[in-house]
Amino acid sequence: MNCYLGVDIGSISTKGVIIDDNNKIITSAYIWTEGNPVNAVKKLISILKNDLDDKYIIKGIGTTGSARKLIGLLLNANIVKNEIMAHAIGTLSLYPDVKTILEIGGQDSKIILLNNGIITDYAMNTLCAAGTGAFLSSQAKRLNIAIEEFGPLALKSTNPVKIAARCTVFAESDLIHKAQVGYKKEDIVAGLCKSIVLNYLNNVGKGKKIKPPVIFQGGVSKNIGVLKYFKDILNLDVIVDNNSHLMGALGIAILAKKNKTDKIYDLNIQNIEFLTKAIECHGCSNNCEILRIYKDNKLIDSWGNRCDKYIKN
Amino acid sequence: MANYYIPAYYLISKTLNVEIIKTPFITFKTIEIGNKYSPEFICTPFKYTLGSFIEALDMGANVLIQFGGGCRYGYYSELQKQILKDLGYKFELYNLVTAGKTDIKRIYKIIKKIDKNFNLFKGLYYLFITYKMIKYMDKIDDYIRRNVGFEVEKNSFNNLLKEMLEKFSLVNNPISLCYLYHKYFKKFKKIKINKPNNCLKVGLIGELYTLMEPFSNYYIEKELAKFNIEIKRFTNVNYLLFSNKKTTNKALKKAKKYMKYKMCADASSNVYWTKYLGQKKYDGIIHIKSSFCTPEISVMPILNKVANDYNIPLIFLSFDANTSEVGIKTRLEAFHDMIEMRRK
Numbered sequence: 026m027n028c029y030l031g032v033d034i035g036s037i038s039t040k041g042v043i044i045d046d047n048n049k050i051i052t053s054a055y056i057w058t059e060g061n062p063v064n065a066v067k068k069l070i071s072i073l074k075n076d077l078d079d080k081y082i083i084k085g086i087g088t089t090g091s092a093r094k095l096i097g098l099l100l101n102a103n104i105v106k107n108e109i110m111a112h113a114i115g116t117l118s119l120y121p122d123v124k125t126i127l128e129i130g131g132q133d134s135k136i137i138l139l140n141n142g143i144i145t146d147y148a149m150n151t152l153c154a155a156g157t158g159a160f161l162s163s164q165a166k167r168l169n170i171a172i173e174e175f176g177p178l179a180l181k182s183t184n185p186v187k188i189a190a191r192c193t194v195f196a197e198s199d200l201i202h203k204a205q206v207g208y209k210k211e212d213i214v215a216g217l218c219k220s221i222v223l224n225y226l227n228n229v230g231k232g233k234k235i236k237p238p239v240i241f242q243g244g245v246s247k248n249i250g251v252l253k254y255f256k257d258i259l260n261l262d263v264i265v266d267n268n269s270h271l272m273g274a275l276g277i278a279i280l281a282k283k284n285k286t287d288k289i290y291d292l293n294i295q296n297i298e299f300l301t302k303a304i305e306c307h308g309c310s311n312n313c314e315i316l317r318i319y320k321d322n323k324l325i326d327s328w329g330n331r332c333d334k335y336i337k338n
Numbered sequence: 339m340a341n342y343y344i345p346a347y348y349l350i351s352k353t354l355n356v357e358i359i360k361t362p363f364i365t366f367k368t369i370e371i372g373n374k375y376s377p378e379f380i381c382t383p384f385k386y387t388l389g390s391f392i393e394a395l396d397m398g399a400n401v402l403i404q405f406g407g408g409c410r411y412g413y414y415s416e417l418q419k420q421i422l423k424d425l426g427y428k429f430e431l432y433n434l435v436t437a438g439k440t441d442i443k444r445i446y447k448i449i450k451k452i453d454k455n456f457n458l459f460k461g462l463y464y465l466f467i468t469y470k471m472i473k474y475m476d477k478i479d480d481y482i483r484r485n486v487g488f489e490v491e492k493n494s495f496n497n498l499l500k501e502m503l504e505k506f507s508l509v510n511n512p513i514s515l516c517y518l519y520h521k522y523f524k525k526f527k528k529i530k531i532n533k534p535n536n537c538l539k540v541g542l543i544g545e546l547y548t549l550m551e552p553f554s555n556y557y558i559e560k561e562l563a564k565f566n567i568e569i570k571r572f573t574n575v576n577y578l579l580f581s582n583k584k585t586t587n588k589a590l591k592k593a594k595k596y597m598k599y600k601m602c603a604d605a606s607s608n609v610y611w612t613k614y615l616g617q618k619k620y621d622g623i624i625h626i627k628s629s630f631c632t633p634e635i636s637v638m639p640i641l642n643k644v645a646n647d648y649n650i651p652l653i654f655l656s657f658d659a660n661t662s663e664v665g666i667k668t669r670l671e672a673f674h675d676m677i678e679m680r681r682k
Contacts, residue, residue: 091664091668106671106675107668107671107672107675108668108672109668109672109675109676110672110675143679143682144675144676144679144680145649145651145676145680146651146652146676147672147676148653148654149665149668149669149672231639231642232638232639232642232643232646234646309363309365310362310365310366310367310368311366311367312365312366312367331557
């Protein structure tokens with residue numbers, strides 16, 4: 026039987042799903058990237074392979090997320106696409122009538138507006154990581170709370186503190202101040218969840234018409250505290266799918282299915298040595314950083330040049 | 339800035355008896371130097387121009403020319419003068435536009451100071467040729483922007499443009515310039531393109547420097563051309579120098595619904611252009627600005643409203659000294675996928 030692999034390599038976590046011809050998820054995995062996408066993907070693939078029945082053959086591989094290009098090379102992917110498309114396609118396969126997708130990931134957040142299954146508008150956060158998962162997890166560490174307990178703790182609060190939501194630097198100093206004057210931990214945590222929502226709606230969601238059905242996804246969607254404040258502030262029902270963290274991977278797997286060829290892929294990448302070397306081109310004072318990708322000591326691709334002066338060799 | 343150094347060089351070399359130092363093209367070094375000596379939250383063009391000034395001074399320049407505009411741009415020359423003096427450079431910096439006004443008499447006096455033997459009639463004669471040159475260049479650029487994404491042979495437009503600009507810089511009278519322009523326009527039209535009738539069309543609007551200096555917008559036009567997109571850009575030097583006021587007045591009339599009063603810099607024009615692109619059924623609009631550009635930030639909510647009314651997708655991109663190039667590429671790719679999907 027045919028199956029298709031989709032891998033979404035984000036800054037914080039790496040997600041993978043394998044689907045069949047009916048877009049049904051056969052198996053999935055979710056692990057931390059830990060700053061090393063190549064190793065993370067090797068680990069991810071070995072998990073997926075263990076779960077996969079022998080009767081399946083892989084007919085397509087797609088990659089998305091911030092390391093999509095590199096991992097696309099590693100896996101010989103037949104499609105490499107940006108996260109926005111992947112998330113939209115993945116969500117549409119489960120909720121064909123979705124109008125708004127709210128997505129908060131580790132390092133970025135985005136909003137996608139759709140109409141009749143077509144993306145009509147989108148926005149991504151610019152410049153800073155305020156209001157993303159990375160900020161939440163760093164604050165959780167500072168407050169010495171496991172990130173999994175964050176949501177339930179926030180729900181206990183009846184009086185969330187007000188936190189400057191504009192900028193992480195101000196938010197953090199505000200948080201410290203609130204903690205030092207003796208606010209309860211749950212009130213601070215609830216305030217933080219609320220500030221994430223306000224920041225998101227004021228930055229990414231600015232000027233966008235949020236219409237139901239609204240789907241909330243990305244790693245942060247697992248935080249029930251943030252979800253509660255989205256519902257309260259938008260005054261709408263916000264749906265979180267059980268697989269909300271896998272939507273990008275699901276979407277890219279579907280795209281890989283659409284782009285399939287007769288080629289059959291194997292997943293024997295454990296022993297492939299993959300190396301990125303950066304060299305500086307001194308052709309002009311741009312000093313472009315050229316990334317050269319080696320697979321088993323053989324140069325397979327290089328990128329980063331701004332002109333044609335630097336020739337692949 | 340882009341290819342405009344050619345008419346500028348032409349004008350100065352023909353009229354003034356001075357040694358001209360061509361600063362190298364803007365590179366990472368330029369922005370690194372500029373960034374080092376600039377206030378952190380100043381708009382990015384300040385950093386680029388300061389970097390270029392320092393590169394020029396290091397090469398031996400002693401006269402610098404700066405302009406001013408209807409936003410923070412108006413303070414550039416004063417602040418840059420002070421920063422460069424503090425760094426110990428010896429130079430004269432002339433600002434040709436002060437308090438938002440171009441005072442011809444003042445400019446004449448400055449020119450006389452630079453070159454005592456300056457001949458006014460000769461100056462006006464070459465000024466006229468330069469004016470025409472810029473106009474022709476902008477017309478050709480507009481044609482290239484619409485078609486370069488569909489060229490059959492790679493770089494054919496770029497190579498011909500280079501050839502044309504070389505010829506342009508050798509002319510001595512307006513008639514031969516006009517002749518050259520028509521000759522090359524015909525050649526441009528003969529370049530083989532593979533353009534479908536219903537290709538994707540995108541308008542570029544926003545802040546002038548970041549729009550016009552390709553290095554500062556990470557060659558966005560080239561990136562869009564790779565997706566086979568026809569590009570429309572209104573901002574060019576011809577607009578800035580000669581038709582700015584006219585366009586602003588027109589904008590206030592045509593986009594009356596969205597604004598009552600004139601907004602600073604090119605904000606009003608951008609509102610009008612957004613409406614224009616919406617009416618002409620373009621597939622999308624990309625708004626470009628340098629980070630911290632106040633006029634463009636203040637106009638964003640209005641642009642959103644116009645785009646909503648005309649149901650045209652609009653994205654905003656900000657560029658600073660350290661903006662991630664990968665991030666920009668991701669957004670452009672997604673934008674292209676979206677407008678393509680909307681077509682279907």
